[in-house]
Amino acid sequence: MGHFYYSRHFSVLAAATVLLFLLGHWNLLNDSLLVTFALNGALHAAALMLALRAPQSLARKSVFVAMAAVLSVLTLYVGIIGLVLFAVLPGNERLYVVLGVCSLSGAITYGSLIRLFWMRKFSSRFILALSIVCLLATSLAFLARTYTDSLGAWWLAAAWWFAFSGGLWFFDTRIGFEIGVKRNLRGTIP
DSSP states (O other): OOOOOOOOOOOOHHHHHHHHHHHHHHHSSSOOHHHHHHHHHHHHHHHHHBSSSSSOOOHHHHHHHHHHHHHHHHHHHHHHHHHHHHHTHHHHHHHHHHHHHHHHHHHHHHHHHHHHHHTOOOOHHHHHHHHHHHHHHHHHHHHHHOTTTTTTTTHHHHHHHHHHHHHHHIIIIIIITTTTTTTOTTSSOO
16 A cells, blocks of 8 residues: 555656746756755655655654755765765766766665655665665666756756655555565465
């Protein structure tokens, strides 16, 4: 069944993607990377909050959204530090490495936040697997962006969002959290 109403979550995420596209198309967020990254984190977290199955207090939901925005801004600083650390690499290779580090660190910290707030049984292995899915999706989105001028920065955020949410849906509903449960010889749970 899962912890979230995933159809609602993906619908809200699609609307947030349209909002990002429009903000990018009208050049409203081009000047401030801090605001852009905070908005990206807050929009995805808000999409999760609107899809929660279990009722939660507004204060808890608000703290989660605020912390997601802060973690997203922290990912920006990870990228800035990464650009300096990987300065020995040529231009495109450095961008891919830094984008990968940002994607991984963002998914790990955000997955840990979700684990802390909503999904206690979300193991470290699931979070790591989810971060690898985000890394692959973001790298492919960046590759597509280099060949298509119409894709802006919104495209990278949307690819990461849908990869993260798709992985979360898969681990939450398809695999479930019974992997750590011991089974007897007949294959049933005691």
